Every structure is written in C-alpha cells, then in structure tokens.
Amino acid sequence: MKYPSISRAEDLIRRVVEEPFSWLSGGKFDPYQLAKQLTKQFIEPVTDDDRPNTFLIYIHPNDFARIESDIPTMEEQVADYVNILSERMGASPARPVTIIIKSDSDQDSLSARIEAKTITPDSIGHTEVLPDIGSDSVLNALRAVDAFLIVQGRRHVALDQPVIRIGRRIDNDIVLDSPSVSREHAQIRWRQRYFVIYDISSQARTMVNGDVVQEHILRPGDVIALSDILLVYGEGMEDRHATDVWPQNEDIASTLLRPPSE
DSSP, rough: OOOOOHHHHHHHHHHHSOOOOGGGGGGGGOHHHHHEEEEEEOOOOOOOGGSOOOOEEEHHHHHHHHHHHOOTTTHHHHHHHHHHHHTTTHHHHOOEEEEEEEEEESSSOOEEEEEEEEOOOOGTTTTTTOOOOOOOHHHHHHHHTTTEETTTTTTTEEOSSSSSEEEESSSSSEEEEOTTTOOOEEEEEEETTTTEEEEEEESSEETTEEEOOSSEEEEEEEEEEEEEEEEEHHHHHHHHHGGOOOOOOSOOOEEOOOOOOO
C-alpha cells in the first residue's frame, strides 16, 4: 500500500526516533549499525520516489564533538552503507541517500532525534551535500591519485571509477573466483580525498593489515584480505614498482577481472 507523502514522512520520523540505536550503545559510535537501523525504513512497499533520501540526525553537542574527533567521515560512511544495503534489498531511493548529523543542545547524551525526508530536485537546498560522482572533477581527482589494487600478487587493477564492486558474482567490477568469497563481498568508494573499502558480506570476512573491518580508509601498502584472497592497495608509479616483488604462489585461488569495455 502506498502512503501519502506527508503522512509517510511523519510515520517514518516517529518510528525512527522510537527505535533503539545500537550505534550509540556503550558510548561507541558505529556507522554500520546506524545504517542498518536507517535501512529498515526502506521495507515499506512504496515507489522509489516515496522512499526517504535524506536523514537528519540531531545529537547532543558532546556526542557531536566526539564524532567529529573520532569519525570525521561518519556522515559519508553511514550514507554509503545505507545506499549499499538498500540496493541489496532492491529498495534504493530515487536519489542517493544523504546523512546530516547536527548538534542539538536539547538532546540527551547518547540519544538521537531522526528526521527522514524525501528531497526532490526542485526542493534541493543546503542539505544536498553529495557530489556528482561522475563529474569531471571527481574523475580528474581519481586520475591524479592513480590508485590501484594488486590481486593475489599477479594483476594490477586500476581504481579509475568512484565505485568498485568486488565479489564472486560475474557482474562485479573485480570478480574473485573463490568459493570463500561472497557474491557481493566488498565495495571500494571514493570519498573526496581517498578511497574507503566497505565490507558488505555481513560475515566479517574483510580484513585490512590483519584487522577485521567494516570500513577502512585505504593507504598505500594496505594489505586487504577478502576471505582467502589477498589484495594490496597502492597509489602512483612508485607503489607499482615496489609491489612488483610480491611472491608468486600457484596454489592461491585464481582471480578473474571483468573484461574492459572496448
């Protein structure tokens, strides 16, 4: 059943505010847990245009200061996860999701007031903060960074697009032919100045430098493990030469790359 847009927005705000937020439990902020809570709002059987694409999150000033200090990219990380999770549900909104976190002295510590909105092209104002990921400026920035992955010590894969999908399914940008890899295992996304890898396997099988991660800002030399498949992140020509000494291992599961377009 399709809700009228105004009553639906009010219903969303009510339900979002009343739900417990594990992202704040124990005083630890977790972008992935917040995104999972927000993604629940896409379950209703409505059209893409009725799904919220902007969440305003009001929190206590002390919590706001902690997020700015500990996770300065919190908004971007949560937005990426909501976009990924809603896409996997087949319930993506008409426009990419935007997350806006605001300081509000009326809020209690470790609590939040959430407003869900549907922003249309005609109503875009100061709340529209996402860049056009296909713009010339973004593509020029990617070329300047000259980032790449080395997959299993054998293949150099250029990260020349703002979103790189990795997994076992043949329609991923990097296809890993290993039964231990999820069909949709990870995504690497450009976030203004750097690439961030996101685990979307839901099985905690993405590691960077030996640590299990849900998201991680990539730095040259980072070793990524997607289950039993290893990748090395690098930038520029120097890194390309330095990583050419990776030892070959014929027993490692093979990898496939989606053929480039002619």
